[in-house]
Amino acid sequence: MLSHFPQFLLAQTDADAPALRFWPERASDMAGHVDAVFIGLMVMSALIVLLLLVLLGYALFNYKRDDRGLGLWIAKSRWKLETTWSVIPFLVFLGLFAIGAKLYIDSYDPTEEGREINVVGRQWMWQIYHPEGKMEHDQLHIPVGEPITLVLSSEDVIHSFYVPAFRVKRDVVPGKYVRLTFTANKTGRFHFFCAEYCGTNHSQMDGWVTVMEPEAYAEWLQQDMSGQDHLTLAERGREIFHAQGCSGCHEPDSTVHAPRLAGVAGSRIALQDGGFVTADSGYLRDSILLPGKDIVAGFQNVMPSYQGQIDEGQIAALIAYLQSLDSEDSDVSTR
Amino acid sequence: MDNSANSQHHLVNDPPENVAEEPQENYLNEGKGLMSWLTTTDHKRIGILYLLTITFFFCIAAFAAAIMRADLTTPQGDLVISETYNKLFTVHGVLMIWFFLVPSIPTVLGNFLVPLMLGAKDVAFPRLNLASWYVFVAAGVFTLYAMVAGGVDTGWTFYTPYSSTYSNGHVISMAMGIFIAGFSSIFTGVNFIATIHKMRAPGLTWMRLPLFIWSLYATSIVIVLATPVLAISMFLVMVERLFGVGIFDPALGGDPLLFQHLFWFYSHPAVYIMILPGFGAISEIIATFSRHRVYGYSVVAFSSLSIAVLGFLVWGHHMFVSSQSVYAGLVFSLLSFLVAVPSAIKVFNWSVTMILGRVQFTTPLLYAVGFLGLFTIGGLTGLFLATLAVDVHVHDTYFVVAHFHYIMVGGMVMGYLGGLHLWWPKITGRMYHEWWGRIGATLIFIGFNLTFFPQFILGYLGMPRRYHTYPPEFQFLNVVSTAGATILGLGYLLPFIYLIVSLKKGKKAPDNPWRATGLEWTTSSPPPKHNFEQTPTVNEEAYAYKD
Numbered sequence: 001m002l003s004h005f006p007q008f009l010l011a012q013t014d015a016d017a018p019a020l021r022f023w024p025e026r027a028s029d030m031a032g033h034v035d036a037v038f039i040g041l042m043v044m045s046a047l048i049v050l051l052l053l054v055l056l057g058y059a060l061f062n063y064k065r066d067d068r069g070l071g072l073w074i075a076k077s078r079w080k081l082e083t084t085w086s087v088i089p090f091l092v093f094l095g096l097f098a099i100g101a102k103l104y105i106d107s108y109d110p111t112e113e114g115r116e117i118n119v120v121g122r123q124w125m126w127q128i129y130h131p132e133g134k135m136e137h138d139q140l141h142i143p144v145g146e147p148i149t150l151v152l153s154s155e156d157v158i159h160s161f162y163v164p165a166f167r168v169k170r171d172v173v174p175g176k177y178v179r180l181t182f183t184a185n186k187t188g189r190f191h192f193f194c195a196e197y198c199g200t201n202h203s204q205m206d207g208w209v210t211v212m213e214p215e216a217y218a219e220w221l222q223q224d225m226s227g228q229d230h231l232t233l234a235e236r237g238r239e240i241f242h243a244q245g246c247s248g249c250h251e252p253d254s255t256v257h258a259p260r261l262a263g264v265a266g267s268r269i270a271l272q273d274g275g276f277v278t279a280d281s282g283y284l285r286d287s288i289l290l291p292g293k294d295i296v297a298g299f300q301n302v303m304p305s306y307q308g309q310i311d312e313g314q315i316a317a318l319i320a321y322l323q324s325l326d327s328e329d330s331d332v333s334t335r
Numbered sequence: 336m337d338n339s340a341n342s343q344h345h346l347v348n349d350p351p352e353n354v355a356e357e358p359q360e361n362y363l364n365e366g367k368g369l370m371s372w373l374t375t376t377d378h379k380r381i382g383i384l385y386l387l388t389i390t391f392f393f394c395i396a397a398f399a400a401a402i403m404r405a406d407l408t409t410p411q412g413d414l415v416i417s418e419t420y421n422k423l424f425t426v427h428g429v430l431m432i433w434f435f436l437v438p439s440i441p442t443v444l445g446n447f448l449v450p451l452m453l454g455a456k457d458v459a460f461p462r463l464n465l466a467s468w469y470v471f472v473a474a475g476v477f478t479l480y481a482m483v484a485g486g487v488d489t490g491w492t493f494y495t496p497y498s499s500t501y502s503n504g505h506v507i508s509m510a511m512g513i514f515i516a517g518f519s520s521i522f523t524g525v526n527f528i529a530t531i532h533k534m535r536a537p538g539l540t541w542m543r544l545p546l547f548i549w550s551l552y553a554t555s556i557v558i559v560l561a562t563p564v565l566a567i568s569m570f571l572v573m574v575e576r577l578f579g580v581g582i583f584d585p586a587l588g589g590d591p592l593l594f595q596h597l598f599w600f601y602s603h604p605a606v607y608i609m610i611l612p613g614f615g616a617i618s619e620i621i622a623t624f625s626r627h628r629v630y631g632y633s634v635v636a637f638s639s640l641s642i643a644v645l646g647f648l649v650w651g652h653h654m655f656v657s658s659q660s661v662y663a664g665l666v667f668s669l670l671s672f673l674v675a676v677p678s679a680i681k682v683f684n685w686s687v688t689m690i691l692g693r694v695q696f697t698t699p700l701l702y703a704v705g706f707l708g709l710f711t712i713g714g715l716t717g718l719f720l721a722t723l724a725v726d727v728h729v730h731d732t733y734f735v736v737a738h739f740h741y742i743m744v745g746g747m748v749m750g751y752l753g754g755l756h757l758w759w760p761k762i763t764g765r766m767y768h769e770w771w772g773r774i775g776a777t778l779i780f781i782g783f784n785l786t787f788f789p790q791f792i793l794g795y796l797g798m799p800r801r802y803h804t805y806p807p808e809f810q811f812l813n814v815v816s817t818a819g820a821t822i823l824g825l826g827y828l829l830p831f832i833y834l835i836v837s838l839k840k841g842k843k844a845p846d847n848p849w850r851a852t853g854l855e856w857t858t859s860s861p862p863p864k865h866n867f868e869q870t871p872t873v874n875e876e877a878y879a880y881k882d
C-alpha cells in the first residue's frame with residue numbers, strides 16, 4: 001500500500017540533523033497504511049470544507065434575499081437535502097470506520113506475534129530486557145523485517161510506549177502485561193516517547209529505537225556485555241527462582257504440596273473453581289504477584305505474594321525461565 | 336446595495352422607542368450596594384455575578400496558557416522548570432473546563448435569557464439559582480487554594496494511579512473543588528429543566544421555543560445525568576489518596592482503567608455540555624442576522640437531543656490505546672462516527688439558513704461564521720480520532736490538543752462571545768462599538784488558527800502532549816503557534832476593553848436593536864426587575880421574520 005507516496009514530503013532519516021519536518025518518517029509496515037487512511041481523511045475533509053466555503057461564500061456575498069436560484073431550490077428540496085446530507089456522511093463514515101478497525105485489529109490483536117522483548121516503564125526511564133540477556137535503557141535495538149512483540153509493563157504509573165515513525169503506541173498499564181507487535185521495515189534510528197503523562201519528567205522519558213540488519217543485530221546481541229553477567233534472561237530467572245525460594249516449594253521433593261512448574265507455560269491449567277486458563281505470560285505474572293487470584297485445582301492457596309518483593313525485571317526473568325522449561329525438563333528437580 | 340456598515344447604523348438608529356432620557360427602572364438600578372447583589376435572587380443579576388466570576392477564572396487560566404506558550408518557544412523550555420510547567424497545564428485545564436467552559440453559556444447567558452425567552456418572571460427556583468453561584472464560588476476557593484498552596488500536577492484528567500498515589504501536589508483540595516463545582520452545575524441544570532417545562536408563556540409550545548432553549552434543555556439533561564459520575568470519580572480518588580483503599584492503584588489491588596471509564600463517562604458528555612449551548616447561541620445569531628427562520632428548525636432541535644443521548648455512548652474513544660478490549664474499541668469507534676452525523680446536519684442547516692436569508696455583517700455574525708469554520712475543522716479532525724488506526728498514532732499528541740481546542744475554543748468560545756455581543760445591548764442597555772467588535776472577532780479568528788493549526792501537524796509528526804521539553808525538530812511549528820497565541824491574546828483583550836468602555840460611553844440601546852424576534856426583545860433594555868410589564872402571549876413560531 002502506498003509505496004508511491006511522494007518522497008519530498010518525507011524528511012531525511014538522519015536523526016543527527018533534525019530538519020524542519022512536515023511529515024513523519026515511515027519505518028514500519030503499519031506506517032504506510034496509517035498514512036494512506038490519514039490522507040484519505042484529509043481529502044474527505046478538504047472536500048467538505050470546500051463545500052462549506054461555497055455555501056458560506058454564496059450566503060455572505062449574495063446577501064440579497066435569495067428566493068429564486070439556489071435558495072428556492074433548497075427550500076423546495078428540503079427533505080431530499082436533509083437526507084442526502086445525513087446519508088452520504090453516514091456511508092462515508094462507515095467506510096472509514098471499517099478501514100480503521102481492520103488496521104487496529106491487525107496491530108493490537110495480531111494473528112502472529114514475533115520476537116518477544118520485555119520493556120519496563122518506570123518514572124522516568126525505559127528498561128529493556130532482551131531474551132538473550134542483554135539489557136539497555138532508553139535504547140531499543142531490533143532487527144529489520146522481523147515481527148517484534150514488546151511485552152510492556154510498568155513499575156509505577158501509566159506510561160505509553162510510542163514510536164511515531166512506526167505509527168504505533170500502547171499504554172503501559174501497571175499491574176499487567178500489554179503486548180505491542182510491529183515490524184520495522186527500514187534501518188535507522190527512530191525516536192520513541194512516553195505519550196501518557198506520568199509526572200515531573202514525563203517529557204524526558206524518551207529514547208531511540210535502532211533498527212538494524214539481522215546480521216548486525218545478531219552481532220550486537222553478543223557485543224558489549226561487559227558489566228553484565230553474560231546470562232540469558234531465562235538463566236537469570238533460574239537464579240532468582242532459587243534465590244527467592246520458589247524452588248523450596250516447587251521442587252518435586254519439596255514437603256510443600258505445590259504444582260510442578262516444568263511445562264506449565266503455555267499449557268492449559270485446570271483451576272480450583274472448575275475453570276481453565278492458558279498459562280500465558282499474563283497468567284504466570286498473576287501467579288507470582290496475585291497467587292490468590294487463580295488457584296490451581298488440587299492445591300491450597302499457600303503461595304505468598306511477591307508483590308513489592310521483586311521488580312518487573314525479575315518477574316520478566318522468572319517468566320522467561322518458566323517458559324524455557326518443557327515438561328520433560330528435570331531442571332526444577334535436579335537443582 | 337445593502338452595504339454592511341450602513342445596515343448596521345440603520346439598525347442601531349431604528350425606532351428609539353423606549354430610550355428615555357431618565358434612567359428607567361430596571362434590574363440594574365432597582366437595588367443599590369454590594370449586598371443587594373450578593374443576596375439577589377434575580378436571574379439576571381445572578382447571570383452578571385457569574386459573568387464576573389468566570390471572566391476572572393478565564394483570565395487566570397489564559398495567563399497559565401500564556402506562560403506555557405512562551406516556554407514552548409525553545410525545545411529546552413527555559414522559562415519554568417518541568418514541575419511548574421506541569422502545574423500550569425493542570426490549572427489551565429481545570430479552570431478552563433470547569434470554571435469557564437462548562438458554566439459559560441448556561442450560567443451567564445442562560446441564566447439571563449431563559450426566563451426572558453420563555454416570558455417568565457424568573458427561573459423555577461430562584462434561591463437554588465443563587466445557591467448555585469455560592470457553591471460555584473466555594474468550589475473556586477478550593478481550587479485556587481490548591482493552586483497557591485503549591486499546585487497540582489496531575490493534568491485535568493487526574494489519571495490514576497498517578498493522581499491517587501504518586502503525585503505530590505494538593506490533589507485532594509483540587510479534586511474537592513471540582514467535586515463541589517459539579518453540584519453547582521447540577522443546580523443550574525435542574526433549574527433550567529424545571530423552568531423550561533413549567534414556566535413557558537401562554538402559547539409558547541415546545542415547537543415554538545427558540546433553539547437556544549432547546550439546546551440548553553439538552554445540556555441540562557446531560558449535566559444532571561453525567562455530573563454525578565464526575566463527583567463519584569473525584570470522590571474515589573480522594574478516598575484512595577487519603578485512606579490508601581485500593582480502588583485504582585494495582586499495587587493496592589485496584590484497577591487503573593476503572594478510573595478512566597468513570598472519568599470519561601462524564602467527560603465525553605461534558606464535551607456536549609460545553610458545545611451544545613454554543614450551538615444554541617449560534618442558531619440565534621444566524622437567525623437574527625439572516626433575518627430568516629433557522630432552516631429545518633425541528634431537525635436542529637432534535638439533533639441536539641440525539642447528540643445528548645449518543646454522547647453518553649462514546650466515552651471509550653478516549654481509551655483506544657489504554658488496553659481496553661479490542662472489541663470495545665470497535666464499538667466505541669463506530670458510535671463516535673455516528674455522533675458526528677447530527678453535528679454535520681446542524682452545520683449544513685445553518686449554512687442554508689444564511690443562503691435563504693439576507694445576511695447582515697455584524698460582530699455576532701462574524702463570530703458565528705468563525706464558529707462554523709472552526710467547529711467544522713474540529714469536528715472533521717474528530718473523525719480522524721474516531722478512526723481507530725489513526726488514533727493509535729495521534730492519541731495523546733498535539734493532534735488531540737489542536738482538535739479539542741478547535742471544538743472548545745473555536746466552537747464554544749466563539750459561540751459564547753458571539754452570544755455575549757448579540758445580547759449585550761439587552762443585558763447592559765448599551766451598544767458596544769461595532770467596528771472594534773469586528774476587528775476583535777477577526778483577530779481572534781486569525782490568531783486562533785495560527786495558534787492551533789500548526790499543532791495538528793506537530794501531532795501527526797509525533798509530538799506528545801504535556802511535554803515541557805521536546806526534540807528540536809518541533810521548534811519551528813511551536814514558535815508559529817506561540818506567535819499565533821499572541822495575536823489570539825490581543826484578540827481577547829479587545830472585547831474585554833471595548834465592552835467595558837461601552838458601559839460608560841456606549842450609545843443607549845433600544846429595546847430591540849437588531850429587530851430580532853424572540854420575547855427577550857419585547858421588553859426594555861435592560862429589562863425591568865420582573866422582566867415583563869405583563870405576561871406575554873405567543874401566537875407564532877420562533878423566528879417569524881417577515882421581511
Ligand SMILES: [Cu+2]
Pocket residue numbers: 159160194195196197198199202203205
Ligand atoms: Cu510519561
Ligand SMILES: [Cu+2]
Pocket residue numbers: 602603606649650652653
Ligand atoms: Cu470524547
